[in-house]
Amino acid sequence: MWQHRNFPLLCLFNSYAIPFLIAKFGWNDGLGGLLYAGIIRIFLFQQATNCVNSLAHWLGDQPYADTNSPRDHIFTALITFGEGYHNFHHEFPADYRNGIRWFDYDPTKWFISLASPTSIISAWLGFACHLQEFESNEVNKAIFQQKWKQMEKLKRQINWGTPLDVLPIYSWSEYEALCINHGGSKYLVCVAGVIYDVKPFVDSHPGGRTLIEAYVGKDATASFHGGVYRHSKAASNLLDNMRFGVVRGGSRVDLHQQKVRHLNGLFKSSSISANSPLLSSLDKTC
Structure with a gap:
């Protein structure tokens, strides 16, 4: 093809000659046109293009896969005309889009969509057809798998308290004997058959020290779950880190x-x- 055979000359002419000629005959500043619209523009565009293989593999998130380095970030998308959604591109290379959400900055996607047969202006453009889009189910599956992996990683970093199946087992009388109000030395409270050592929390209890001491050596299940105050999920999670043992047969009511x-x-x-x-x-x- 003619443009292939003359590619080097076309590049030089379009990149440098045209800016020089327009500025020269337009406002008599050919060197300014060559410098700003030619050399500096080409330099900036080359840096933006190279960011696809540098910045797009370093800055941002990996919402679809993390087996390789590509990432998604709006800043990279802005300077690369949409190529900043690089994680999606690597995971679904057959898809013509980079940013799949309607608000993702992806001018290439918008132009191709306008040039497709479904566009209202395709009659006079007609540049693109048979556009490939990955099924949304597979995209959502990748998002879910990645989020699940991140949740599992976070789960391993959290202290969930001593597992119930490894806690020592006490009879109700043994539990009472350990408590300070029955001659023992511990601040133990029973909730739903699980014994908790609440001594580290006695002075920090929002309801005051007296209230929590009133349930030492007793069954506080009903009070904890709404009899006195319906405690939050955060309170239950905090209590899990104070596990001391379990009552044989469950709570006193059981x-x-x-x-x-x-x-x-x-x-x-x-x-x-x-x-x-x-x-x-x-x-x-x-």
């Missing part, structure tokens, strides 16, 4: 219900009625 069920089972197999005064009196002592 132990009481187990004893009642046991007594009911015994009396069902005997001649004594389950609703007799004898059962009621035994129930009150459990």
Whole structure:
């Protein structure tokens, strides 16, 4: 083709000769046109183009994949005319777009879209057809996988407290004996069958020291979950870091219900009625 055979001359003419001639015959400043519209413009455009393989692999996020170095960033997109959404380009190279969201700065995408058969001005342009777009399901899948990987990384950095399955097991009487109000030395509170050592938090408790001390050695499940105050998720998370042990059979209420069920089972197999005064009196002592 003619333009291929004469490519070097066309580059020199369009890059330097035309700016010089326009400035020369337009306002008699050919050297100014050559310098600003020629040399400096070419220099800046070359630097912007090279940013695709430098800045676009260093600045920004990796919302689709992190196996390689390309990244997405609006600053790189502004100076490279849309090529700054480089992570998407590397992950979905068949897609004609770089920035897939409507507000992503991608002039190339906009021009190609206008030149496509679906455009209202395609009748006189007709430059582009059969534009390829990756399925949105696959794009969303990549986004989800990347976010999941980041969440797993964050999860490994968080202290979730001692796992419940490795905590020591105490009977209710053993739990009470450890507490300061029963001759022990610890500030222990039971919530939903889990024993917590709240001593580091006693002086920091928003409700005051007296309130939290009132539940030492007791079952604070109902109070913690709304009886006194419905604590936030953050409070539950903070409590997880104070795990001390678990109560055998659960909370005091659970132990009481187990004893009642046991007594009911015994009396069902005997001649004594389950609703007799004898059962009621035994129930009150459990």
